[in-house]
Amino acid sequence: xxxxxxxxxxxxxxxxxxxxxxxxxxxxxxxxxxxxxxxxxxxxxxxxxxxxxxxxxxxxxxxxxxxxxxxxxxxxxxxxxxxxxxxxxxxxxxxxxxxxxxxxxxxxxxxxxxxxxxxxxxxxxxxxxxxxxxxxxxxxxxxxxxxxxxxxxxxxxxxxxxxxxxxxxxxxxxxxxxxxxxxxxxxxxxxxxxxxxxxxxxxxxxxxxxxxxxxxxxxxxxxxxxxxxxxxxxxxxxxxxxxxxxxxxxxxxxxxxxxxxxxxxxxxxxxxxxxxxxxxxxxxxxxxxxxxxxxxxxxxxxxxxxxxxxxxxxxxxxxxxxxxxxxxxxxxxxxxxxxxxxxxxxxxxxxxxxxxxxxxxxxxxxxxxxxxxxxxxxxxxxxx
Numbered sequence: 001x002x003x004x005x006x007x008x009x010x011x012x013x014x015x016x017x018x019x020x021x022x023x024x025x026x027x028x029x030x031x032x033x034x035x036x037x038x039x040x041x042x043x044x045x046x047x048x049x050x051x052x053x054x055x056x057x058x059x060x061x062x063x064x065x066x067x068x069x070x071x072x073x074x075x076x077x078x079x080x081x082x083x084x085x086x087x088x089x090x091x092x093x094x095x096x097x098x099x100x101x102x103x104x105x106x107x108x109x110x111x112x113x114x115x116x117x118x119x120x121x122x123x124x125x126x127x128x129x130x131x132x133x134x135x136x137x138x139x140x141x142x143x144x145x146x147x148x149x150x151x152x153x154x155x156x157x158x159x160x161x162x163x164x165x166x167x168x169x170x171x172x173x174x175x176x177x178x179x180x181x182x183x184x185x186x187x188x189x190x191x192x193x194x195x196x197x198x199x200x201x202x203x204x205x206x207x208x209x210x211x212x213x214x215x216x217x218x219x220x221x222x223x224x225x226x227x228x229x230x231x232x233x234x235x236x237x238x239x240x241x242x243x244x245x246x247x248x249x250x251x252x253x254x255x256x257x258x259x260x261x262x263x264x265x266x267x268x269x270x271x272x273x274x275x276x277x278x279x280x281x282x283x284x285x286x287x288x289x290x291x292x293x294x295x296x297x298x299x300x301x302x303x304x305x306x307x308x309x310x311x312x313x314x315x316x317x318x319x320x321x322x323x324x325x326x327x328x329x330x331x332x333x334x335x336x337x338x339x340x341x342x343x344x345x346x347x348x349x350x351x352x353x354x355x356x357x358x359x360x361x362x363x364x365x366x367x368x369x370x371x372x373x374x375x376x377x378x379x380x381x382x383x384x
Contacts, residue, residue, distance in 0.1 A: 043356075047076065048075065049073055049074060049075045049076060050074055050076075050355070051072065051073040051074075052071065052072045052354060052355060053069060053070075053071045053072075054070045054071070054072065054354070054362075055067075055068075055070075056068045056070045056097065062295065063101040063105045063131070063132060064103035064104075064105070065101060065102045066101035066102075066105060067099065067100065067101075068097060068098045068100065068107070069097065069099075070095065070096070070097040070098075070380070071096055071097075072093070072360065073093065073095070074092070074093050074094075074355055074358060074360070075091070075092040075093070075094070087166070087215075088166065088167075088212070088214065088215060088216075088223075089215060089217065089218070091217075091218065091358060092113060093111075093112070093113050093218070093360065094111070094113075095111050095381075096108075096109065096110035096111075097109055097110070103132050104130065104132055104150065105129070105130070105131050105132060106130045106131075107127075107128075107129040107131065108127070109125070109127040109128070109129070110125070111123075112124045112125075113217070115217075119162055120160060120161070120162055120163070121160075121161050121163065121169065122159070122160050123159050124156065124157075124158035125155075125156065125157050126156045127155045127156070128153070129151075129152070129153055130150055130152045130153075131150065131153070132148065132149075132150055133149055133150065133151050133297060134146050134148055134149075134295060134297060135147040135148075135149065135278065136295075136297060136299075136300075138278065138281065138300055138301055138333050138334065139300065139301040139330055139331065139333050139334060141341050141371065147184060147185050148183075148185050149181055149183055149184040149185065150181075150182040150183045151179055151180070151279060152179070152180040152182060153177060153178070153179050153180070153279075154177070154178045155177040155178070156174075156176050157174060157175040157176065157177075158173075159171050159172065159173045159208050160172055161208065167211060167212055167213050168210070168212075169209070169211075169212065170207070170208075170209055170210075171207070171208050171210070172206070172208065173204075173205070173207070173208040173229050173231055174203075175202070175203070175204040175233075176202070176203050177201070177202050177280075178200070178201045178202075179196070179199045179200060179277070179279055181197055181198070181199045181279075195241065195275060195276060195277050196241065196276075196277025196280070199277075200240030200277065201238060201240050202239050202240065202241060202280065203233065203238055203239060204232060204233040204239075205231065205232065205237070206229055206230045206231035206245075207230065208227065208228070208229035209227070209229070210225070210226065210227050211224070211226040212224075212225050212226075214253065216359065218358060218359055218381075218382075219359030219360070219361065219382060220251075220253040220262070220264070221253060221254075221255055221262050222253055222254050223253060224250065224251065224253070225249075225250065225251045225252075226248075226249075226250045227248070227249045227250075228248045228249075229246070229247055229248075230245070230247075231245045232244045233245075241275045241276065241280070242274055242275050243272055243273060243275055243276045243280070244272070244273060244274055245270070245272045246270070246272075247268065247269065247270040248268070248269050249267070249268040250267050250268075251264060251265065251267075251384050252264070252265045259314070260313060260314040261311070261312075261313055262311070262312040262313075263309070263311055264311075264312065264384065265308075265309050266306070266307070266308045266309075266310075266383075267305075267306065267307045267308075268304075268305065268307075269304075270282045270303065270305075271302065271303045271332075272303070273302065276302065278300065281300040281301055281302060281330075282300065282301060282303060283296040283299070283304075283330075284298070284299040284304055284306070284329070285297075285298055285299065285373075285375070287365070287377040287379050288383045288384065289308075289328065289383075290306070290326055290328055290344075290369065290373075291324070291326070291345055291347055291367035291375050291377055291383070292343075292344075292345040292346075292347065292367035292369030292373040292374055292375050293343070293345075293369070293373050293375055294373070294375035294376070298373070299343065300330060301330035301331055301332050301336065302330075302333060303330065303331055303338070304328060306326060306327075306328035307328065308324060308326030308328075308345075308383075308384070309324065309325055309326075310322055310323070310383065311323050311324070312351070312382075314351075318352055318353035319350075319351065319352060320351035320352075320353075320361070321348065321350060322348060322349040322350075322351060322363075322365070323347070323348045324346075324347050324348070324349070324365070324367070324383070325344070325345065325346050326344065327342060327344045327345075328342070328343055329341065329343060343369060343370060344370055345367045345368070345369040345373075346368060346369065347365060347366050347367030347368060348365075348366060349363055349364055349365035350364040354380065360380065360381065361380070361381070362378070362379075362380055363379060363381075363382070363383075364376070364377070364378050365383070
């Protein structure tokens with residue numbers, strides 16, 4: 001079961017302002033308490049940006065006990081005259097993190113979402129990690145063998161897009177990875193059924209088209225996002241494995257009575273074809289997809305689809321709750337089809353707002369589903 005935890009926030013969820021609603025059910029006026037004072041101690045602000053440093057740590061059977069740090073940096077918008085920025089809240093955020101664990105995990109990653117550089121918008125993510133992992137086979141519902149290994153991976157991926165209109169963006173997506181598979185257990189089926197056991201280098205490029213009417217990219221309360229992209233990994237770019245990846249994703253949000261009650265829908269379809277290494281196959285689990293599947297590699301294959309719905313409820317102060325449900329599948333290998341052995345997830349979660357005046361949340365999600373799957377996730381940003 002995956003855990004990554006912001007230590008003191010586990011206690012803050014039970015520490016409210018201690019005020020009752022009045023007879024008219026009006027929300028109480030907030031005032032500083034112990035948690036606010038603690039947050040101020042780890043917060044830095046100036047005219048250009050603000051940053052908050054959160055300690056992280058946790059435990060999982062796969063990774064052991066882990067500890068680390070996660071700064072959250074938000075940049076102030078200089079161009080307040082932009083009509084687009086007023087109508088659509090698109091703040092620039094930078095979230096790096098570092099963690100190590102007792103079972104050999106070393107993880108260093110950072111994500112940067114940047115808006116407002118003229119009509120160019122950018123998203124970059126970089127990862128360097130050495131992570132213990134498990135191979136279950138490709139789309140095996142009841143694997144007879146599993147193989148433990150370490151994956152030493154450097155990757156950077158992201159996109160640069162140009163604003164054709166205030167809601168339509170056309171850009172270039174890139175994906176660069178170098179994987180080294182180490183300390184593999186001598187179980188034959190990983191060698192016999194999998195492409196990619198030797199690791200290798202991959203560099204993908206392709207166009208991306210986005211239609212974005214969300215009122216807030218961090219925590220949407222209305223609007224939609226449609227993303228379609230195709231990425232090619234040709235030999236001419238030095239790829240050890242030649243394949244391509246097409247995907248289309250859509251999400252939609254609307255309010256129920258007010259901004260405290262948000263209903264969100266998400267759908268995705270991904271398809272890969274070619275000489276695909278096993279660590280590049282589509283995964284069904286994780287903190288953003290089927291949140292009952294704690295090990296993302298448990299179900300992998302060439303293609304996958306997913307549909308999920310989430311109800312988000314703000315309670316008071318920085319605290320909120322969610323409930324969610326999803327259904328999906330991976331397929332394409334060994335004669336499998338899209339509607340065979342479909343997986344589902346049900347779950348609920350807790351939200352804590354990390355940054356003042358911005359709904360950038362720390363989230364705890366617990367999901368359970370069929371195939372005896374359950375997962376607990378503690379991370380930042382919404383699932384979609």
